[in-house]
Amino acid sequence: MNEIKIFAPATVANISCGFDVLGCCLDSIGDEMIIRKSADKGIRITKITGEILPYETKKNVAGVAALALLEKLNTELDFDFGFEIEIYKNIKPGSGIGSSAASAAGVVFAMNRLLGEPFSKLELVEFSREGERLACGSPIADNVAPALFGGFTLVKSTDPLKIIELPTLPDLYAVIIHPQIEIKTSDSRAVLPTTISLELATKQWANLGSLVHALHIENYELFSESLVDFIVEPHRSKLIPDFDKVKQESKRAGALGCGISGSGPSIFTFCKGEQTADNVSNAISEVYKKTQIPYHVYSSKINTQGVKILEL
């Protein structure tokens, strides 16, 4: 096996009460990548379509994640080939649904497979985090974890890295609207408080505990009631035009919850069943139709598998 084609999924991080720790994996939104062994050692990015992104390995998140894997491998065994990467980008960088995470997770998943799976998923998350470090300055794991593990994941700790795979509600859909505006990372960070009230924090962790419980007992109503963010959403939502209206209309159309995906500008909603997902798609599209802002709406089941092999 010298070549593999994979689907690298989009992900939702910072899910309401789970700021910085809770993410989930999407099914019908993602990039494709082809990774092949090459006679030349090292990592080369040979093709990128869909977006303008750097070809230089060290400046590309997929390249950097691949190098992290290669570095670990080289300390363990001597091998005499390299890898070529082709990236067919569908997820827009800066959209808030894990564009860089998809590239980073996808490449290390594929390389691991071509190498006979010497690394665990947790190690793959470690390599992918290096891509995230390049993309956003910090080796965050809350997008790459769901991209690699699938379903809902909880980043219990980052040092040491510990990822928990949570159960998924079987009939759950994510509907996401991506308003095509740019929110600078610096702005979305600047609005975050560095300190928060103990009282609100207590409410937040009660909801996260409750949400984890809801996933275990497959209780959509409790899941819905737990999708509350007292801490981050009140600040970051100001950067997203018509956020409150999208939230209101999504709920009216039957969504279980609504919040900011990652650090925005995408807004996620969760829905039970495809029909409700369709209704919510329409309802939130209507909100943005009335603005001058271009947008995309995506609807997806939760992807319980993570990165998928398309061709071997």
Added chain:
Amino acid sequence: MNEIKIFAPATVANISCGFDVLGCCLDSIGDEMIIRKSADKGIRITKITGEILPYETKKNVAGVAALALLEKLNTELDFDFGFEIEIYKNIKPGSGIGSSAASAAGVVFAMNRLLGEPFSKLELVEFSREGERLACGSPIADNVAPALFGGFTLVKSTDPLKIIELPTLPDLYAVIIHPQIEIKTSDSRAVLPTTISLELATKQWANLGSLVHALHIENYELFSESLVDFIVEPHRSKLIPDFDKVKQESKRAGALGCGISGSGPSIFTFCKGEQTADNVSNAISEVYKKTQIPYHVYSSKINTQGVKILEL
């Protein structure tokens, strides 16, 4: 049925990462109470042993909780009898293991039973909270909830009140040491920060999510790793002599975790199996033996039932 004798259990609240929301119920530590219907209307406390506590109904937590139930009942039906309460107190007030909660939960559980169970457990928690309001100035639910529901409970929200019953680890013991010092409520509140860093809060809620997951998948190791408190323990532990030593020795003896029970001064530990619980009991007793402070050590399985009927 005119009289009932019950066991009103002690409880541990503020379990590490679950400050203000997570509690559990103990099995072999608690008060006994006898509640009987009386021809005279209203609530009378007719006997208290073990501790000096007020007999005046409105000044006694059991009395106040009973009155809250009676008030609700009177709005719904007209009935022509009252209740007498006997309290056989074993849990020391101010110990941090839910002394007032036991009295409040016990009395309303018993009255509800004598009345043919017109109220749900959630309603009983509401009545008991009025006892807590008298005892500590605030209608906290994190001790009365586990006292009534048993096992581990999460107070998802207080307004509206929503209690979640979590699963329990089957072979789990709580070992508790009660150093007989007085910590004033005002002091234990004063050391609490009103604001906390977002970074630490994030770690805290990751651990609470992880702990709820650990209970569901019966994973003692993950349960242990999740029993961390970044927020409250660093402040309140200063009020408890040799807290750090107790924690250290309990871990050395095999405890899964250790923290402050309620607002102290009691220190709880969790252990897997009776043998480890015995070892931990001995180890933490040794710490206090070297001090001049009198102490009690209790060891108990987790009580999955809550208040228990002793005699009908």
